[in-house]
Amino acid sequence: MCTYVTEKSATAGSGKGAQGWFPLTSTTVYFDHPVHAQTDHSLNLDFVNPDRGPSARVAVELTAESAVNLVEAIARVFTQVSSDVTGVDQAGAQRLLAAAESLRATTAAR
Template structure:
């Protein structure tokens, strides 16, 4: 069953793909059929630069447990970074 669950957010950063580093201007987050992993459905993360086309894409498929752990780790690191006083 297709879920069609998908959200796109603007992003600022860089990713390393098959042809090297490229700017990332969007992140797609979804939950649907997996393509490259063993899961029937997976949490889908795509870091992209839509202006450069499909070659400027890094895709990740995770199970939901890993997604929850990643979310918790991101919150922990973001909180620590904000408290550190390092320039952002």
């Protein structure tokens, strides 16, 4: 079943494609059928810079478990690095980690 659930996010960063590094300007996140990953559904991330054409894209397809692992890892990093460096306050980082751990507990129970 297709979910068609899609979120777009402004993105500032860099991605490496077939023609080298390029600036990223947006990310599309959706949970649906993957193109390549060997699973029925995946969390799909498309990091893009539309102004640079179709080659300025980095696509990632993650299993749900891998996506939760990634959220937890990101949250743990933000709790361990000073907010002076990240710009993310420790309270926010702790809330993100708690949410990731709650998500892990929910998915593990299934």
